[in-house]
Amino acid sequence: MQGKGxxxxxxxxGLGAGVTVGTLAGPSDAIAMQGGEPASALALPQVHHxxxxxxxxxxxxxxxxxxxxxxxxxxxxxxxDETYPRDEVPDIGRSIERKLVAWRGERVTALIxxxxxxxxxQVRFEAGPLKSSKGVEIPADKITARFVRYVLxxxxxxxxxxxxxxxxxxxxxxxxDVLETVDRFDMSAESTRPVWISIDVPVDASAGLYRSEIxxxxxxxxxxxxxxxxxxxxxxxxxxxxxxxxxxxWQNPWAVAFYHGVEPWSSAHVExxxxxxxxxxxxxxxxxxxxxxxxPWKDDTYVADSTMVEWxxxxxxxxxxDYTIFDRYIKLAMECGITQAITCYTPLPWxxxxxxxxxxxVDYIWKEWAPTSPEFQAFWAVFLKDLRHHLVQRGWFxxxxxxxNENPMEDTRAAIQAVKRDSxxxxxTYAGNWHPELSDSLDDYCVIIxxxxxxxxxxxxxxxxxxTTFYVCCYPGKPNNYPFSPSAEGxxxxxxxxxxxxxxxxxxxxxxxxxxxxxDTRHVFWPAGDCFMVYPGCRSSIRFERLREGIVDFEKxxxxxxxxxxxxxxxxxxxxxxxxxRFTYAEVNNASAAKPVNxxxxxxxx
Numbered sequence: 347m348q349g350k351g352x353x354x355x356x357x358x359x360g361l362g363a364g365v366t367v368g369t370l371a372g373p374s375d376a377i378a379m380q381g382g383e384p385a386s387a388l389a390l391p392q393v394h395h396x397x398x399x400x401x402x403x404x405x406x407x408x409x410x411x412x413x414x415x416x417x418x419x420x421x422x423x424x425x426x427d428e429t430y431p432r433d434e435v436p437d438i439g440r441s442i443e444r445k446l447v448a449w450r451g452e453r454v455t456a457l458i459x460x461x462x463x464x465x466x467x468q469v470r471f472e473a474g475p476l477k478s479s480k481g482v483e484i485p486a487d488k489i490t491a492r493f494v495r496y497v498l499x500x501x502x503x504x505x506x507x508x509x510x511x512x513x514x515x516x517x518x519x520x521x522x523d524v525l526e527t528v529d530r531f532d533m534s535a536e537s538t539r540p541v542w543i544s545i546d547v548p549v550d551a552s553a554g555l556y557r558s559e560i561x562x563x564x565x566x567x568x569x570x571x572x573x574x575x576x577x578x579x580x581x582x583x584x585x586x587x588x589x590x591x592x593x594x595x596w597q598n599p600w601a602v603a604f605y606h607g608v609e610p611w612s613s614a615h616v617e618x619x620x621x622x623x624x625x626x627x628x629x630x631x632x633x634x635x636x637x638x639x640x641x642p643w644k645d646d647t648y649v650a651d652s653t654m655v656e657w658x659x660x661x662x663x664x665x666x667x668d669y670t671i672f673d674r675y676i677k678l679a680m681e682c683g684i685t686q687a688i689t690c691y692t693p694l695p696w697x698x699x700x701x702x703x704x705x706x707x708v709d710y711i712w713k714e715w716a717p718t719s720p721e722f723q724a725f726w727a728v729f730l731k732d733l734r735h736h737l738v739q740r741g742w743f744x745x746x747x748x749x750x751n752e753n754p755m756e757d758t759r760a761a762i763q764a765v766k767r768d769s770x771x772x773x774x775t776y777a778g779n780w781h782p783e784l785s786d787s788l789d790d791y792c793v794i795i796x797x798x799x800x801x802x803x804x805x806x807x808x809x810x811x812x813x814t815t816f817y818v819c820c821y822p823g824k825p826n827n828y829p830f831s832p833s834a835e836g837x838x839x840x841x842x843x844x845x846x847x848x849x850x851x852x853x854x855x856x857x858x859x860x861x862x863x864x865x866d867t868r869h870v871f872w873p874a875g876d877c878f879m880v881y882p883g884c885r886s887s888i889r890f891e892r893l894r895e896g897i898v899d900f901e902k903x904x905x906x907x908x909x910x911x912x913x914x915x916x917x918x919x920x921x922x923x924x925x926x927x928r929f930t931y932a933e934v935n936n937a938s939a940a941k942p943v944n945x946x947x948x949x950x951x952x
Contacts, residue, residue, distance in 0.1 A: 407433040415463040427940035445575040451549035451583040468565040470530040476556035494540040495524035499874035506823040508873035523829040592850025598858040601649040627683030642695035657702035691749040717760035730768035752778025817852040834940035840896025845926040
């Protein structure tokens, strides 16, 4: 992939029960949680502050506008495509009814935005069951409300500048992103707070129109009433494990251990990882990220990805490989629902550096083995044979890919040849620019969004049974999955994949957290939030949920097209193709992603 493992494109185009929260105040809108979660899951590491983490960014507040707001708490359904600054009076009017359309087995979402001039305490959410006119009910526990927490980012909403510019890294903006499952919380005076509402429609729900009465309550008798309607259609969405979309969000389990203050691979670490990985599986994740080398990506993550395979050089010059962590993580991820593929990174680590344990001195030794060197060729001949045998014994070989991240072509070819020299049955995955000369060697090819293969090249790959996906990283600034990106850009990714004929989407990373992600998502090298999509404590985000929404749309498009072809419905096929044609990289750079997304959703009916 351009970036993390190579030059990060320096290249650059050259309410449920649970936790109780007090008043969320201060520039970053975050305080420590209390109650409901084990202390070990809430402990924050010592924070190394970003140079401007203490910056006061509350300068957007317009006190004159706030003076016009009556006492108490106010709220309205609002668009998910917009952002609502914490210190501004939201310009959303008063809408107390919202209708959603869902397939059976689908998750649909809505947004309520609250605001108060005088402050509000113990703000909480209540929902009744969804009831149809025929007396059928969807239980109230299928409706979840999560209060949205604001975090520091380096760029403002809808910025297209997220391209790893060092000057951008010291800026600060406050953006809503974290989805916090809490029983209640306090709102400070002159503040705004979104509430993210999810409805998980049961797969066996009867088709029909359902209504639920929901309430926002606050201390002192304050109450806001809303009506939520869900039109359940007869079509059924497959379970995430059966989605065909190839989602590949890279994982960094060491960052999870560090944040929670537990020993990596201890029982406490494993227990924390279980719900964290299940959340990823429920978004349709297909790939388990594993590491064959220590810290392959330049040590520029806050917590380095360590190796899952210990290399041990014995006194007699032979090698021993310890797969304990490798096996433990793969088994855990599979138990959590990620079962389709295993990616092993990488024969091409940063500057070709590798680390092994010298059994004689008991010292770790660092070496740089260029892929064309005799040392590289000799070692990988031994290691790949051993790894292959291990994977075969475990029954994992056929689903395993060796990850070849982008490097100079000579090195890339040498690494590919080393793998194929061991066995022609090895599968290879690669992320980077489109190089047609590599296509035949790569079973899974992930291209940067602005370097697509031609339709003929893509068709040839499909005919050969190979998969092709796309990715974004700290390039381009738009579209992307930053906390400051319009959330519709996350949905757009699924539609773009459907338009281009791609099999899915990749992003680095799912969870490579910075020091204090619940307060500050900024990084000293990359745009805020670039290296993680979700937050500690199994907290989802607006951008992760909307990426998942786009994946669901991809599945719906696939199913509807297949049905239309079967019944010869040329009109339906043409309508879908027309709207899909708007999901191009060129168009999204000059227009809102929300417009084609919302237009396309009107066609997602059987």
